[in-house]
Amino acid sequence: MDQQAITAAYRRYAPVYDLLFGPVFEPGRRQVVEALDCRPGDEILEVGVGTGLSLRYYPPHARITGIDLSPHMLARAGNQIRRHDLRNVSLHAMDVQNLSFPDASFDKVAALYVASVVPDPETMMRELERVCRPGGEVVIVNHFTRPEGWLAKAERTLAPLARSLGFRPLFPLEDFVALTGLELTETVPVNAFGYWTLLRFRRRPQSHGRMPG
Numbered sequence: 092m093d094q095q096a097i098t099a100a101y102r103r104y105a106p107v108y109d110l111l112f113g114p115v116f117e118p119g120r121r122q123v124v125e126a127l128d129c130r131p132g133d134e135i136l137e138v139g140v141g142t143g144l145s146l147r148y149y150p151p152h153a154r155i156t157g158i159d160l161s162p163h164m165l166a167r168a169g170n171q172i173r174r175h176d177l178r179n180v181s182l183h184a185m186d187v188q189n190l191s192f193p194d195a196s197f198d199k200v201a202a203l204y205v206a207s208v209v210p211d212p213e214t215m216m217r218e219l220e221r222v223c224r225p226g227g228e229v230v231i232v233n234h235f236t237r238p239e240g241w242l243a244k245a246e247r248t249l250a251p252l253a254r255s256l257g258f259r260p261l262f263p264l265e266d267f268v269a270l271t272g273l274e275l276t277e278t279v280p281v282n283a284f285g286y287w288t289l290l291r292f293r294r295r296p297q298s299h300g301r302m303p304g
Contacts, residue, residue, distance in 0.1 A: 098161055116204060119232045119281040120145040122289055126230050126277075127199045129153035136197040136222060138187045138215075139205030143168030147175045156197070158185040188214040195224040204287075206233040207262040216271040220294055229273055229292040232281060235264035264288065 124145060129135060131152040137145065140157030141164045149155050157180060159165050165182055172180050185191060187202070188211055200223050202215070209215045219229050268275055273292035281289045 112204075116144075116282060116287075119287055119289065120203060121148055122279070122281050123201050123203055123230050123232055124148040126289065126291055127201060127228070129199070133198045134196065135199050135201065136192070137201045137203070138219070139202055139208065140165070140168055140182065141203075143171035143180075143182075145201075145203060146171050146177055146180050149177075149179070151179050153179065155180045156183065156192075157181070158183045158187065158190075160184070160186055187218060190218045190222055192222045194221055196222045198224055198227050200227070200229045201231075202229070203232045204234075206231055206267060212267060213270040216273070220271060220273055223294045225294055226296045227294050228276075229294065231290040231292070232287055233267075233290075234262065234287050235267065236262050 127133075127135060129150050129152070133153040135149065135153050135155045137155060137157045138159075140146070140159045141161075143157065146155065146157065146168065155177075157168060159168070159182075162184055165184055168182055171177070172182070183191075187205065187209060200219050202219065206212050206215065216229075223229055268290070271292065273294055275290060276293050277289070277291035279289040279291075281287050
């Protein structure tokens with residue numbers, strides 16, 4: 092996976108993304124916003140905001156910042172903002188592996204369906220920890236490799252096509268959790284057949300972020 096492949100894949104997906112993935116991923120979007128439990132004045136970062144399908148579920152009393160690497164997806168997210176008059180939302184073209192926000196900028200961070208897309212998930216998690224305030228939460232929704240069964244076979248079959256697909260079909264949960272210094276507090280299956288997983292992490296109150304490496 093690399094940025095060029097990701098951008099190319101999502102340029103293709105952008106016109107049909109809502110049709111293909113809107114209903115399938117809808118329960119996960121709602122569960123993420125519910126899990127974030129946005130309080131008045133909360134600063135929320137959503138990375139991989141895509142076409143902005145989750146944005147209308149956030150309460151107006153929270154300030155939402157959405158980022159995405161794909162300008163084609165962001166253009167459609169802008170349409171969502173205008174359609175639903177979401178004055179509490181701002182959008183930025185940005186790489187989650189190199190966020191331009193200062194340390195401890197956000198009360199809570201969400202990453203929907205992006206962990207298996209980025210070239211370096213460890214760098215992504217380090218950046219999410221850095222910009223999350225101590226005591227805040229990071230909520231991830233993603234697919235993770237099944238250990239057995241027909242889905243596991245399908246993932247292995249699709250693995251060589253990762254560059255064209257724009258995501259990694261092989262993405263073990265245990266390996267991903269081991270990448271971060273955040274505390275995992277909850278694991279919940281979401282969406283159709285529970286194939287995707289919601290992970291709730293907490294940044295420890297005394298955490299100062301992880302050193303690059």
